[in-house]
Amino acid sequence: DAGVTQSPTHLIKTRGQQVTLRCSPKSGHDTVSWYQQALGQGPQFIFQYYEEEERQRGNFPDRFSGHQFPNYSSELNVNALLLGDSALYLCASSLASTGGWSNQPQHFGDGTRLSIL
Amino acid sequence: AQSVTQPDIHITVSEGASLELRCNYSYGATPYLFWYVQSPGQGLQLLLKYFSGDTLVQGIKGFEAEFKRSQSSFNLRKPSVHWSDAAEYFCAVVPSGSARQLTFGSGTQLTVLP
Numbered sequence: 001d002a003g004v005t006q007s008p009t010h011l012i013k014t015r016g017q018q019v020t021l022r023c024s025p026k027s028g029h030d031t032v033s034w035y036q037q038a039l040g041q042g043p044q045f046i047f048q049y050y051e052e053e054e055r056q057r058g059n060f061p062d063r064f065s066g067h068q069f070p071n072y073s074s075e076l077n078v079n080a081l082l083l084g085d086s087a088l089y090l091c092a093s094s095l096a097s098t099g100g101w102s103n104q105p106q107h108f109g110d111g112t113r114l115s116i117l
Numbered sequence: 118a119q120s121v122t123q124p125d126i127h128i129t130v131s132e133g134a135s136l137e138l139r140c141n142y143s144y145g146a147t148p149y150l151f152w153y154v155q156s157p158g159q160g161l162q163l164l165l166k167y168f169s170g171d172t173l174v175q176g177i178k179g180f181e182a183e184f185k186r187s188q189s190s191f192n193l194r195k196p197s198v199h200w201s202d203a204a205e206y207f208c209a210v211v212p213s214g215s216a217r218q219l220t221f222g223s224g225t226q227l228t229v230l231p
Binding site: 004033035040041042043045048056058070087092105106107108109110112113 | 153158161166218
């Protein structure tokens, strides 16, 4: 049973560039959340996707956008990269109950380490 | 404001000693509570969760946590630490009935001495 998989594992970009990170949820899961974890800090919620729609968003600028595909996989896009965007980006999946709410625990991938030069 | 506090940034214990990691939350109602562990360069692994019911919950790897409503705490414990337990531990909460985003504490780094 495959868990949450993320690609790529590492990425180096320069300021002003754009980046796309990918996530495949755990088998049977339909909800994907993205988190940013800066060095030495806890993960910060970016947004969550369910039924191909953004259902909730954290305190992140519009430079951060996402998408969920019919097979539940998801992408995180970041435009106009800043040095402060350097972080570990974590994807988490879960199974939603009726209406998209879920009390099921989220399962995390190993993350994508993004470095901005 | 809603928040999660892990007051200990770094804890060092000897192998075989007992462990307690503290977590306090500030929410209007009892949230759902979680403990995750993160090894270097890896994602987060769920250790245990509390939704309701028995306030002492058992998790994987011999960990347990106790929910204390009066203290707004959800402390993680292990009676005998193994060297492989060295990692960073995160407490996380989700508002009950609206389980979407996890709010994490800042983490506690655990070092285990031989």
